[in-house]
Amino acid sequence: MKLFNYFRSSASFRVRIALELKGLPYDYVPVHLVKGEHKQEKYGVVAPTLLVPTLETDDGEHLGQSMAIIEYLDETHPQPALLPAGPVQRAQVRALAQLVACEIHPLNNLRVLKYLVHDLKLDEETKGNWYRHWVRDGLEKFEKELARLPASTYCFGDTPTLADCCLVPQIFNGRRFDCDFSGLPRTMAAFDACMAHPAFQKAQPSSCPDNEP
């Protein structure tokens, strides 16, 4: 398999975590978002949406959208499972993942921040406040959801799931913008547990071949 991705992209990071958790080898193909490499024709052939990441399967299929890719990996390489067995529990894990992927991250990705600055002519401080507002708002929701689940090492249960794949990159991103993570005990305990796991270490931006310190 090949993963077209960018070290700092949250959605790319999610998929790298899933690949590492499953111990699946892959070719890392860097697509430099800040240099605009995703908008070049070469990448357009792989991903007409121009979004990263894209997983190229061994059969040459190009799959987009990080959560869809992770579900694909979980269906084709079931062990270790990234979703629990029961339908209610699966829904709970997916809902946690979607709290990050549908409520927080879309408001803070690169093209939205660019629109705030270039189209709306907002200053850096206002952009930063926007960023922190949605991270904080979303993580408070995330914490409330965790609080009604049984005690656990990771977001759900004692092994990492799709929810952890989404949470960890969001915390990394939030740190770059000095977000406030106080008063989120379950969330941050899950994050710390993940970062003590070798798969998350291997997948993080500083471990990527295209990392820029």
Added chain:
Amino acid sequence: MKLFNYFRSSASFRVRIALELKGLPYDYVPVHLVKGEHKQEKYGVVAPTLLVPTLETDDGEHLGQSMAIIEYLDETHPQPALLPAGPVQRAQVRALAQLVACEIHPLNNLRVLKYLVHDLKLDEETKGNWYRHWVRDGLEKFEKELARLPASTYCFGDTPTLADCCLVPQIFNGRRFDCDFSGLPRTMAAFDACMAHPAFQKAQPSSCPDNEP
């Protein structure tokens, strides 16, 4: 089952479509977003995130996040299936759904529009341009993804899927803001096919008990 939802909420509409496609009866519990009923204690007990929709299962579980709810319904009531059988095809349908649910809708929901007006002090025209920009940008990506899939009646194949559950409410929403749907032949043909299907008719805002014409 009970669905806590709001007639005009896109995410609610997605779940209503899935329930109707599967022919599952449910109690409709209206939560008036514009009146702020989702922020009241009564709803907070059901959904600590204060987001709609919430599905209450027959066992009294409260499930959030529309795509997670629809996957739950598909796992517990497999017929008619809302995802294809093959892992690649499932990933393709999920990616289409996520193009709407992660790339378009989060930028345009009520609380984001309120932030634009109340916190950023933007005028109605700028808010409208923001709205239309992200709908157009996202639907162009959606169309490109459809263009590399085999010809189909709906978004994917000849029966409605999770992708249609997400697309249709987004088009409804876009119409309210006078979005431009030109040059999106596959997308709009899928939308038209859906609207000729009784499940989509029954689920639409104007068919809801809390509809306000």
